[in-house]
Amino acid sequence: MKILKKTLRRVLHTLLVLLALSFLIFSFIRIIPGDPVRSSMGPMVPEETIQKIRSELNFDKPLPVQYFYWIKGIVTAGDFGMSLFTHRSVGEDIARYLPRSLELCLYSALLILMMGVLLGTISAVFKNSWIDNVIRVFTYFGVVTPPYAFAIFFMLLFSYSLRLFPIGGVPVMPAEYVRTGALGLDALLAGDFALYGKVMHSMFLPVLSLSIGGIAYQTRIHRSAMVENINADYIAFARVAGVGNGKLIFKHLMKPSFIPTFTVYGLQVASLLGNAFIIEVLFRYQGFSQYSLSVIMNKDPYGIVGVTLIFGIIFAVVNVLIDMGVSVLDPRIGLRGEA
Amino acid sequence: MKTSTNKLMALIAATTVLAMVLTACGGAPAAASPSGSKNLNISCTTTPETMDPHRGSGENDLMIFVNVYETLVRPNDTDSGAEAFLAKDWTVSDDGLSWQFNLRDDVTFSDGTPLTAKDVKYSMDRLIGLGEGYAFIFTDLVKETSVVDDYTVAFELSKPFGPFLNALTTVCIVNSTLLEANTVDGNYGENGDYGTGFLLTNTAGSGPYVISEFLVHDSINLAKSAGYWGTVPEAAPDAVRVIELQDAATTKMMLTSGELDMVHGHQERTTLESLIANEGIETGDLPELGLNYFMINTKKAPTDDVHIRRAISYATNYEEMSKIYGDMPEAIGPVPTTLWGHAAGLNRYTYDIDKAKAEIAQSAYADNLANYPLEIAYIQGNGDTGKLAMLLSSDLQAVGFTITLNEVPWVLFCNNEAEVATSPNITNAFAVTNYPEAGSILEFKYASWTVGNWNQNEWLQDEKFDNLLNAALETIDDQERLDKYAELQTYLVDEVVPSVYTFNSVIKPIYNSARFDWRLSDGNPHPSTQYNYYYADFRMK
Numbered sequence: 001m002k003i004l005k006k007t008l009r010r011v012l013h014t015l016l017v018l019l020a021l022s023f024l025i026f027s028f029i030r031i032i033p034g035d036p037v038r039s040s041m042g043p044m045v046p047e048e049t050i051q052k053i054r055s056e057l058n059f060d061k062p063l064p065v066q067y068f069y070w071i072k073g074i075v076t077a078g079d080f081g082m083s084l085f086t087h088r089s090v091g092e093d094i095a096r097y098l099p100r101s102l103e104l105c106l107y108s109a110l111l112i113l114m115m116g117v118l119l120g121t122i123s124a125v126f127k128n129s130w131i132d133n134v135i136r137v138f139t140y141f142g143v144v145t146p147p148y149a150f151a152i153f154f155m156l157l158f159s160y161s162l163r164l165f166p167i168g169g170v171p172v173m174p175a176e177y178v179r180t181g182a183l184g185l186d187a188l189l190a191g192d193f194a195l196y197g198k199v200m201h202s203m204f205l206p207v208l209s210l211s212i213g214g215i216a217y218q219t220r221i222h223r224s225a226m227v228e229n230i231n232a233d234y235i236a237f238a239r240v241a242g243v244g245n246g247k248l249i250f251k252h253l254m255k256p257s258f259i260p261t262f263t264v265y266g267l268q269v270a271s272l273l274g275n276a277f278i279i280e281v282l283f284r285y286q287g288f289s290q291y292s293l294s295v296i297m298n299k300d301p302y303g304i305v306g307v308t309l310i311f312g313i314i315f316a317v318v319n320v321l322i323d324m325g326v327s328v329l330d331p332r333i334g335l336r337g338e339a
Numbered sequence: 340m341k342t343s344t345n346k347l348m349a350l351i352a353a354t355t356v357l358a359m360v361l362t363a364c365g366g367a368p369a370a371a372s373p374s375g376s377k378n379l380n381i382s383c384t385t386t387p388e389t390m391d392p393h394r395g396s397g398e399n400d401l402m403i404f405v406n407v408y409e410t411l412v413r414p415n416d417t418d419s420g421a422e423a424f425l426a427k428d429w430t431v432s433d434d435g436l437s438w439q440f441n442l443r444d445d446v447t448f449s450d451g452t453p454l455t456a457k458d459v460k461y462s463m464d465r466l467i468g469l470g471e472g473y474a475f476i477f478t479d480l481v482k483e484t485s486v487v488d489d490y491t492v493a494f495e496l497s498k499p500f501g502p503f504l505n506a507l508t509t510v511c512i513v514n515s516t517l518l519e520a521n522t523v524d525g526n527y528g529e530n531g532d533y534g535t536g537f538l539l540t541n542t543a544g545s546g547p548y549v550i551s552e553f554l555v556h557d558s559i560n561l562a563k564s565a566g567y568w569g570t571v572p573e574a575a576p577d578a579v580r581v582i583e584l585q586d587a588a589t590t591k592m593m594l595t596s597g598e599l600d601m602v603h604g605h606q607e608r609t610t611l612e613s614l615i616a617n618e619g620i621e622t623g624d625l626p627e628l629g630l631n632y633f634m635i636n637t638k639k640a641p642t643d644d645v646h647i648r649r650a651i652s653y654a655t656n657y658e659e660m661s662k663i664y665g666d667m668p669e670a671i672g673p674v675p676t677t678l679w680g681h682a683a684g685l686n687r688y689t690y691d692i693d694k695a696k697a698e699i700a701q702s703a704y705a706d707n708l709a710n711y712p713l714e715i716a717y718i719q720g721n722g723d724t725g726k727l728a729m730l731l732s733s734d735l736q737a738v739g740f741t742i743t744l745n746e747v748p749w750v751l752f753c754n755n756e757a758e759v760a761t762s763p764n765i766t767n768a769f770a771v772t773n774y775p776e777a778g779s780i781l782e783f784k785y786a787s788w789t790v791g792n793w794n795q796n797e798w799l800q801d802e803k804f805d806n807l808l809n810a811a812l813e814t815i816d817d818q819e820r821l822d823k824y825a826e827l828q829t830y831l832v833d834e835v836v837p838s839v840y841t842f843n844s845v846i847k848p849i850y851n852s853a854r855f856d857w858r859l860s861d862g863n864p865h866p867s868t869q870y871n872y873y874y875a876d877f878r879m880k
Contacts, residue, residue, distance in 0.1 A: 034750035035757075041471065046478055049470030056526065086388050086555060088539065096555075152588050160592045167592045169582070172552065282586050286557040294556070297720075299750040 007324060014316040018309065019071075025308045026067050029301045030059075036299045040084040057082055057302070070302070080309075081302030085295050090306040093291060098310060099181030100170075101280070101287035104206060105272040111211040113265060116218025120261070123219060124226030125249060135219060142216020148278045151209035155282070158205060165205050168284035171198040206283045210276055214268045221264045225257035259329050266322030270315045377879045379576040379855065381872075382584035382593070384604045390553055391538035392511035393466045396473055398627075398771070401869035402603070403581065406561060408511035408544035411440055411459065412504055416858075419628065419679045419775035419866040420817075421504040425454065425512060425545075435499030435815040442490040448514040448545045449564045456492040460484045461515035463494070465533050473509040473773060499813045501820045505679065505776040508867075514543035547571045547875040548579065558582045561874065574878040576855070594620060594851065601850040603872075605722050608665050614849050621852045623859045624845040626677040627868045629771030629780075630670050631660075631724075633731060633839035634796035635764065641711040642764045646702035648836040651765070652688035653695035654734040655839045663726050667842035672828045673784065675843050677866040680777025682825035685832050688839070695738045712741040714763040716755070719748045724767045727841065731765070756793040766796040769844055775867055777824045778812050785837065797837040804830065855879045 037053050038045075051060070058066045073079035080090035123135040159167045170183055177190040184203070187196035229235060230253065238252050277289035288307070295303030387400040392408045395401070411429075412421040426440040446454040463484040466474050480503075483495040496503065518534035521541070525532025534543070542550045547567045552560040561579040563571060584590055584602075587610045593599035595617050606614070615622050633655065641647045661667045668676070672685040704711055713735060717728040725746060732742045745763065747755065755761040772780040783789045785799045786808055807830065811823035831837060846868060848859065856878045858864050858871050865871045 034748075034754040036750060038757075039750045039753040046470060046475055049474070052470070052526075087394070088555075155589065155592060160596055163596075167596060167598055168584075168589050172554075282589055284557070284582065284584060284589065286554070286583070291556070297749075299748075 006327075007320070010320050010323065014320060018312050018316060021312045022071065022305060022309050023067060025305045026070065027063060029299075029304050030063055030066065034299060036084055036301050040298065040300070053084075057084075059301075070305070080306040083295065083300050083303045085298045085300040085303055090302045093303070094288070094306055094310060096181055097286070097288040097291040099185075100183055100285070101273060101276055101289055103182040103184055104203065104210065104276060104279075104285065104287060105269070107203065107207045108210040108214070108272055108276075109269045111207060112214035112218055112268060115211070115215040116265070117222055117258075117261065119215065119219040120222025121226060121249065121254070123223040124230065124257075127227060127230075135223075139216040139220045142212050143220070145213070146278075147209050147213055147275060148282060150212045151205070151279055151282045154205045154209055166202055168282065170202045170285060171195060203285075206279050206285050209282075210272065210279045213275075214272070217268065218261065218265060222257060222261045225260045226253055229253050229257050255329060259326060262325055262329065263322060266318050266325075270318040273311065273314060377577040379579045379601070379874065379877065379879065380599050381579065381581045381601045381603055382590060382599055383581055384583070384585050386556060386559055386581060386583040388555060389539055390542055390550055390559075391535060392472070392513065392544070393462070393469050393474070394471045394535070394538075396509075396773070398868060399603075402872040403550075403559060403561070404511055405546070405869045405872065406548040406579075406874050407542050407546045407550060408513065409446075409546050410510055410512065411442075411507050413508050414505070414679075414775045414865075414867040414870065416863070416865045416870070419505075419677065421508055421775075425459075429504070431503075431815060435501070435813070436496045437493060438496070438503060439487065439491065439493045442492065444490050445568055446545055447566060447568045448517070448543065449549045449566065450514065450517060451566055452514055452516050454512060454514075454545050455489045456486040457489075458512050458515045459492040460486050461518070462510060462512045465513065465518075465530075466510060468527055468530060468533055469535070473506075476506050476509065476773065499815060501812055501814045501816075502774060502776045502778045506774040506779075509774050512545065513538075514545070517543045547575075551578070556583055571875045572878070575875045576877055576879050579874050590614075594849065597851070599851075600854045601848055603846070603848050605664075605846070606849065607723070608663070611665060611847060611849065619851055619853045620849060621860070622847045622849045623864070624668070625848060625859060625864050625868055625871050626668075626675070626866055627771060627844040627846055628675050628678045628775060628866065629769055629844040630673070630675055631664070631667070631727070631767070631769050631841040631844055632784075633727075633841060634766050634768065634794075635837055635839070636759070636762050636796055636798055637835070637837050638759050638798045638800070639762070639764055641702070641704040641708065642713070644702045644704060645834075645836055646698045647704060649688070650695040650698035650702070650738065651731075651735065652836055652839050653691045653698060654738050655688070655731055655841065656690045656734055657841065658690065659730060660727050661842045663723050663730070664842065665847055667845055670840035670843050672832050673838060673840060674777045674780055674824070674828055675772070677843070678772055678777055678780065679775055680821060680824040682828040685828055690734075692734070692738060695734075699739060708739050709741055712743055713765060714743045714745060715765045715767070716745045716747045716752065716763040717767045718752050719746050721749075721768070724769075728767050731767075731839075753793045756796055757791050759790075759798045762796050762798060766793075767841075768793065768796075770794045771844070777828075778808070778820075781808055781824070781827055782812070785831070799835065799837050801835060804835070853880065 037050050037059065041050060054060050058069050070081055073081065078091050080094065083090045083093055086093055119135050123132045126132050155167055159165045173183060173186055177186045177192065179186050179189055184196055184199045187199050235248065235252060238248055273289060276287065277293055280287045280290040292307040295307060383399050385399055387395050387403060389395055392404045409425050411424060411426040413424045414420065415422040425442055425446055427443055429438060429440045431438050442456060448454055463477065463481060466472065467478055467481065470478065480496055480500055481494055482497045485493050487493050518537060521537035522531040522534050523536060525535065527533045540553050545568065547564055547569065548561040549564045550559060551562040559581045563577055590602055591614055594602060594614060611622060614620055635642045635648050635651060637643055657669065671687055672682060674681040699705055699708065715728050715732055717724045728744060732744050736742055770780065770784060783794050785795065785797060785804055787800045787805050789795055790798050790800060804827065807823065807827050811820055811827060814820040814823060852860060858876060
């Protein structure tokens with residue numbers, strides 16, 4: 001009951017933060033110099049047309065009124081406004097691009113978690129052995145090498161030389177399959193496992209490239225936590241009490257070591273969407289990160305506030321989930337601000 | 340000690356990855372063409388956001404539109420002047436106000452509906468009604484479009500307009516029956532949404548190709564139109580896929596592995612050279628009806644003095660600038676040399692520092708030049724224009740100017756150009772004609788009624804120029820109009836010097852010559868860039 005109350009309070013705080021964020025971004029975008037309508041429509045479009053579009057987008061009204069209409073549209077109709085860049089509703093664009101990027105990030109997040117914990121555990125258990133050294137060298141590579149370098153290397157090796165994967169692009173999804181916008185999920189929902197296989201095939205290298213840095217970092221964090229706990233008194237006591245190695249690692253070591261891993265993991269997952277930009281460009285995976293950069297570069301007002309809000313929501317939701325997860329892992333830790 | 344070890348390990352790791360990448364990036368022969376494949380794969384840096392021919396006007400939009408939509412007249416392949424297409428012939432009244440076109444009676448849209456005068460009227464009304472794309476040419480010009488009979492259409496103009504025929508090359512004729520059937524409520528009164536929702540992803544044209552799939556900012560697939568009214572040669576591609584592709588490394592891998600047949604759009608010189616180093620990969624010059632300009636603000640000190648503007652023209656290293664963009668052809672005056680109406684025999688400024696100094700000495704600012712720093716601005720992320728601006732900046736400093744060089748984001752650049760006070764002394768940008776005739780580029784670059792747009796940092800506002808231009812635009816007779824255009828160009832080059840004409844803009848597409856022949860490989864490029872991408876003219880191997 002207490003945890004539910006704390007969670008609700010946290011969610012309310014988050015909503016207030018998002019509201020403030022939306023107002024700040026909306027204001028900043030509208031007050032910086034430059035007429036986004038004119039620059040998107042071209043120099044020769046008559047002023048009457050420009051004025052008409054400004055009026056349709058409410059740009060001719062005072063800033064607080066513009067914000068009111070915008071937030072009202074989101075709350076009442078899920079309408080984020082019209083994009084000057086794509087000439088469509090921003091909500092429609094978000095619905096089109098976000099699911100496919102979330103799917104990319106989801107697979108990447110799972111890979112980071114599984115591989116990070118696995119390699120971190122192996123590295124800690126075999127501390128200072130050759131296995132540990134190999135894994136540590138890999139983590140150095142992973143942490144210092146930017147994702148785009150891995151992406152280009154994987155493309156050259158697996159796609160260009162070995163021809164095992166396509167050089168970017170994703171399979172075309174038949175219109176009747178499109179339900180969620182997430183490519184793999186839509187293929188599964190349509191029961192087309194062959195297409196799902198093709199989607200996974202085309203997503204393999206983007207996911208791998210996006211994950212390597214996270215796996216390396218996660219491995220290092222998990223190894224450190226495990227090594228620290230291995231030297232703790234309660235582990236020495238457990239050994240004396242005759243607890244076997246397997247039980248010692250998975251029951252007594254894993255859970256406490258997972259707390260720092262989990263906290264860092266949360267932040268990594270939240271930042272995956274931002275990091276996905278260069279991966280999406282290189283692999284021609286037209287997703288939300290690339291869309292976000294396009295609207296920013298084109299100073300598309302409703303596009304920018306829309307994508308910023310989505311990034312804010314994702315960060316906020318992941319943070320709440322992490323706080324909840326950590327408090328479940330270690331009941332001594334309350335939700336942030338409540339401990 | 341531990342920190343040093345970490346740094347060493349990091350350095351080894353980064354160096355190894357870099358070495359692997361560089362090794363793998365070496366040249367490779369172009370892959371053999373997929374046997375028997377008549378599908379053409381092209382990449383562009385951006386694909387169109389809409390398939391609506393009355394809203395788009397960018398080069399990448401037009402590359403698609405010319406294959407899907409047709410026009411009453413189209414630019415010919417010698418001097419870009421208009422030739423008959425959907426219209427068999429036409430007449431114009433003596434006062435130049437009434438134009439009547441007789442249409443071919445054998446044209447059908449891709450769904451089999453005959454193309455008639457009703458569709459032409461609907462198209463012109465829709466273009467003006469939407470107010471986007473090329474509407475600005477016709478909004479104040481076309482008083483009325485009327486259907487004389489099924490295959491005769493008439494335009495009543497509000498003033499004589501000599502370039503009307505060439506301007507009509509921009510008006511795509513759409514299937515009015517199909518669009519009216521797919522119109523929903525919208526912002527255009529009784530015309531609802533004018534079919535804009537439908538045309539976001541569908542097509543309604545009569546061209547040799549139809550759009551089989553359109554994924555915004557991803558790809559466009561074209562397929563041969565099954566019931567095309569004309570003839571498409573057997574060798575033409577069965578399908579064309581245009582993908583959006585920005586990254587140079589991915590581009591190179593796709594081109595050399597055979598996944599891509601052509602790369603359209605500007606590539607940095609080093610990328611271009613590394614690509615054409617591969618066997619079978621070639622490039623060439625496709626003229627673009629545009630120029631690169633240094634636009635000089637004629638209303639702001641010290642560039643309000645014609646001697647200062649001449650000094651800038653002499654201090655421009657044309658040859659080096661051309662090399663920066665990969666050996667662009669020289670510009671001769673304010674009109675692209677391949678555009679209808681370009682005047683022959685114009686004087687040219689050459690790179691001559693001594694002459695630049697001599698011009699400064701004759702100017703009103705000769706004694707206090709240091710008090711008037713020159714601001715040079717260029718658009719952030721706009722290809723290599725920054726390098727051009729830096730080169731000019733260096734030469735201008737050598738002749739005594741104090742320079743402020745600014746890289747400006749696009750939106751702010753546009754905003755600054757709206758007022759003469761905030762327009763810099765010099766900006767660099769490309770400008771491309773709207774319709775294939777000199778009058779178009781001269782109007783939006785220098786006319787008083789088009790100031791405040793980013794194509795006219797010059798703020799010329801010159802009464803003599805305006806009068807000469809109006810006289811030219813109102814002249815119906817082609818030869819007379821050409822003579823007046825020549826007079827305008829001479830006036831600009833010799834007396835006003837509002838811009839530096841850096842080079843003619845050409846596009847250097849990179850293509851796999853083993854896959855197809857086209858106008859560029861035949862040595863016969865079309866002066867209107869988009870017509871080089873008329874896929875019915877391609878011959879797959």
